[in-house]
Amino acid sequence: MRYKLTRRICGLLLPLLVLSAASLKVQAQEHPSEQYSFTFRGASLSQALEAVAEKTETDMVYDPAIVEGISVYSRVEDQTVPQILRDVLGATSLDFITLSSGTIVIVRKVSDDPSYGSYSGKIVDSYTGEPLPGATVRLANASGGTSTGKSGRFVLDNLVSGSYSIIFSYVGYEAVYKTIEIGPRQDYREEVEMEPKSVDFLPIVVTGHLPQVSSKSTDNGQSVDPGNEWTTTGRMEDAIRSLNLFSGVQYGSPMMDFHLQGGQRGEHRIMLDNVPVYNPYSFGQMFSAFSPYAISKVQLYKAGYGTPEGSQIAGLINLQHDVTGIDDRDLTFQADPLSLNLRGNLYWSDDEEESSFKVMGAARSNYWNVYREPNLENTLRRWDDLDPLMTNLLVNEENDAALYEPLEHNSDVRFYDVHLASEYEIDSYKTLSSSFYVGENDVSTDMLRQALPSNDIPEYLYAQDAYHWNNFMGQATYSQLVSPRLDMSTQLSFSSNQFNHRYLLGTNSNPTIPVYSGLLNAAPAQEVYEDFKRASENNLVPNQRSRNSIKHLIYRTDGTYSFTPQLNFEAGVQFDYVKSEVNLSDLFYLPTLSDQQSSLLSSYLKGNWVSGEYWKFSLGSRLTYVNTAGRFYTEPRGSIQFDKPDSGIGYWSVKFSGGVYRQFINQFEITNPGPTSLVPSFTIWSHASLSAMPEAWHISNSFHFEPSDHTTLNLEWFYKWQPTTYTVSYENLLEDETIDRSGMGAFAQTTEMENLGVGLRLHQSIANRKGKVILGYDFNHNRINLDNQFGRVLPASWSEPHRFQLRTLWHIFPELTAVAQWQSILGRSWGFRQSYYNYLLYEGSNRFGEYDFTHPEDDRLAPFHQFDLSFVYSPSLSMMDMELRLDLINLLDRRNTIDWRLQPIHGEEEGDQYEIKKRSMPGFHPSISIQFNM
The missing domain is CATH 3.55.50.30 (Phage tail protein beta-alpha-beta fold)
Structure with missing residues (x-):
């Protein structure tokens, strides 16, 4: 008392x-x-x-x-x-x-200056409690601001005592406005909740240009419309493929590679929770290998991206696991004609200890053995077609493969992926998170063909094409707000991928194949087919085996230190250990065996300075030591951003960025020359000592404009010069037996490339936000030096010079939404199969009738057009939430061409004649899915 x-x-x-x-x-x-x-x-x-x-x-x-x-x-x-x-x-x-x-x-304390304090805390999603990295924190009435780190924490230090108006903004969320009082020597800390906007789809995609200030400048608290009854139209069916809605992302056609702003597929990296995942695709490149219900956010880093993100000469795409805490328990079930998705959440909290624990599990699998989706099965049958030119070259028979007719065909598609992620918030300032992912998928086709009567050639021809991918990723991250000025994060991760490809091609003239000797004409087709399959299992049919594996261990520590509200520094250190193996057998290419191990030690330092109310400057550099090269590599980078929230024409923001970008783990796409190849290429990796590391110089400019609350315009352009990049050398793979077959020179060569691109996106809300229209255009000018193969500079084979997009969303009722999307691609070249340019050019004849493959820029494909229409119905039920989705894909039933092949024409009097046969995408096909949330 x-x-x-x-x-x-x-x-x-x-x-x-x-x-x-x-x-x-x-x-x-x-x-x-x-x-x-x-x-x-x-x-x-x-x-x-x-x-x-x-x-x-x-x-x-x-x-x-x-x-x-x-x-x-x-x-x-x-x-x-x-x-x-x-x-x-x-x-x-x-x-x-x-x-x-x-x-x-x-x-x-006598020596203490009583006039300063600090403001720090954590920004989270108000609905899920998930931290929001990269959110902007701005002082509205004074100079200064910052952004949240990887754990969603922020610090504004060295604030003069007094009253401050703070603006919190983040893409996909309503801005939050707060007024706080900072006392002398006061460390003011709190958790700030941000309300998600009504978005078109999930997961939310965050790009590199984040406006620092919201276009709304009110001090009346959080700007949320409580009467908004319109909700999202559901999750993307594929978190990676759906990125083609954004400027500079090319991933629109099935079986086509993913390209970022005109770069090769191997020049960007796809990551999961900041960990690289190699070959993140199912069924070749038709689907991504991640369950869409496991992903909450995608961060897209394009030309001019910052110093902390890493070293890739095109960019990075980082997907984040969705660890939410909506309820103590939550269960989601979704099914469509191809796959099943299952997802569950658990959430526990202790208010007294200020701790909480969240865990999410998700799994996806197909059921091909139970139900074969007709459209996919028919597509596989059409694409798994025998190419006569490649067959005649490989079988080594004095015959014409065009004289064989289809007899039997079978295909198999299997894939699954499992995700597990957790987050343990020890207290308001310490968090331990972890995640685990494993994915496996197989696709295979085999076919039997029979020769036409009265032809003096082997009666049967058999081909099999089989692929197997396996992915694993595991990571643990500890983050802590150490002091009002210092935020730190540490991560340990491991990632691995293994790929196996087997191709078989042979006829019954092979004496080791016991196919009803002397009774071939009397043998039922199914029995002959099974006999070939048994022979293939015993390696009696000539075959090609390709194997590639990569294992990657990473330890990294990052920290942000704030000197003042206007100035902070980011720094980090990272250690990488990489091991890979490449093994190519000799049916197609010269045997190649490479086993590599590398260690990399990298660090970075970046300073961020806010000048005045709206200027932001960033400057930094990476420094990497590669043990195989025995030297250091530097990568200076910087950016300037200016925001103008109160101009006479509305809110606008402009950003310039650029720098030097290198790459130390390289990916190569080897063309698959098999006559019935379903997947056009397979991947191998190299990180050995190189004469010159791949290098790119970026210049990027983006402009964000909001003339009103209903209209947003985003415009960007970029230029990338790559004085050193690598491409596959098919001359080395096919002809040069003097090269060391264990080194990178067995399959790679240096070259130069440049990219120039422009992207435009207009977002317009209509009818009191019941409807939304997105209009997009992308232009890309891509040139790569292929002097060794074609003797000149050419547009890259993956180039899409012009791409137009129109997407409309209409909330017919709060429970019913319609989404329509149109896409057009113009200017594609390299019309023939890649194996014609990369294999037949060296191994076959110079000409086939009137056709040769020395001028791929003149082999122009017809424009690509596709219109899709979807309806999403989400009724309100007392026991659960339900979503019914109807997708009418390629509603206009266009047969868009993927590539060409040549078919011999028989019966001509003079010389060989050929005609073009087109491999096309599927026509119109509907799909229905159902989802339950309990």
Whole structure:
């Protein structure tokens, strides 16, 4: 009781007590040697002092004003009272003195400047509690601001005491406006919740240009429309493929590679929770290998991306696991004609300990053995077609493969992926998260053909094409707001991929194949077919085997230190250990066997400076040591951004960025020359010592404009010059037997490439936000030096010079939404199969009738056009949430061409004649899916 009374009157007596203490020059004396233990987790300083005074029966006085707003995080064991106070007050601007009477007085440090404080905290999704990395925190009435780190935490340090208006903004969320009071030496901390906007689809995609200030500048609290009844139209069916809605992302056609702003497929990296995933595709390139229900956010880093993200000469795509805490338990089930998705959540929290635990599990699998989706099965049958030119070259028979007719065909598609992610929030400032992913998929086709009657050639021809991919990723990340100025994160991860490809091609003229000797004409087709399959299992049919594996271990630590609200530095260090193996057998290419191990040590430093109210400057550099090359590589990068929220034409923001980008783990796409090849290429990896590491110089400019709340315009352009890049050398793979077949020179050569591109996206809301229109155009000018193969500079084979998009969304009712999308691609060249340009050019004839393959830029494909229409119905049910989705894909039934092949024409009197046969995409095909959330 005496302590509480002293606390109430200390405001009057404190000056007199301190004066007495000063005149007597009393120093802090050791309290009686009794020892005590205390644990404080975010308690206010006044509560902590009261607890110490009561437990130790100590007289203690202080002015309540000097302890206001200060929190204590401390744990002391078996300490005396002075030692306890030193620990509790150590991180504050306070000290204590002990009077001769034994009374302890809490005072301000004489040398402390009382005019500054700090504001820090964490920004989270108000619905799920998920942290929001990269959110912008701006001081509305003064210069300065910052952004959240990987754990969603922010720091504004060295703030002069007073009142501040703070604006929090993030893509896909409503802006939050707060007014706070910062007292002298006060460490003000809080968790800020942001409300998601009504978005078109999930997961949310975040691009590199983030506006610093919201277009709405009100101080009336959080700007959320409580009457908004329109919700999202559901999740993307494929989180990677759906990125083609965004500028610079090319991934529109099945079985086509993913390209980022005109770069090769191997020049970007796809990551999951900041960990690289190699070959992240199912069924070749038709689907991504990730369940769409496991992903919450996609970060898209394109030309001019920042220093912390890493080293890739085209860019990065980082997918994040969806670890939510909506309810204690949540279960989602979704089914469509091709696959099943299952997802579940668990959430637990302890308000007293300020801790929580979230875990998410998701799994996806197809059921091809139970139900074969007719459209996919027919597509496989059409695409798995025998190419006569390639067959005649490989079988080594004096015959024409065009004389064989289809007899039997079978295909098999299997894939699954499993995701597990968790987040343990130890307290408001420490988080431990982890995730795990495994995916496996197989696709195979085999066919039997029979020769036409009256032809003196082997009666049967058999081909099999089989692919197997396996992916694994695991990571654990610990993040902590160490102090009001320092935020740190540490991650340990491991990723691996293994790919196996087997191709078989042969006829019954092979004496090792026991196909009804002497009775071929009487053998039923199915029995002959099964006999070939048994022979293939015993390796009696000539075959090609390709194998590739990569394993990647990463340890990284990143930190952000804030000197002032206007200035902070980001720094990090990373260690990589990479091991890979490449093995190509000799049916198509010269045998190649490569086994590589590399270690990389990299670091980066980046400074961010806010000048005035709307200018932001960033400058930094990476430094990487590669043990196989025995040298260091630097990558300086920078950006300038200006935001103008209160201009006469509306809100606009412009950003310039650029720098040097290198690449130390390289991916190569080897053309698959098999006559019935379903997947056009397969991947191999190399990170050996190179004469020159791949290098690119980026210049990028983006413009974000919001003339009103209903209209948004995004315009970007970029230029990438790559003085050193690598491409596959088919001359080395096919002809040069003198090259070391264990090195990168067995399949690669240096070259030069440049890319210039422009992208435009217009977003317009209509009818009181019931409808939305997205109009897009992309232009790409791509040139690669292929002097060794064609003797000149050419547009790249993957180039799409012009791409138009129109997407409309209409909320017919709150429960029913219609989505229509049109896409057109113009200017595609390299019309023939890649094996014609990369294999036949070296191994076959120079001409086939009127056709040759030396001018791929003149082999122009017809324009690609596709229109899709979807309806999403989400009725309100008492027991669960349900979603019915109808997708009318390629509604106009266009047979868009993927590539060409040549078919011999028989019966011509003079010379060989050929005609073009087109491999096309599927026509119109509907798909229905159903989803339950419980």
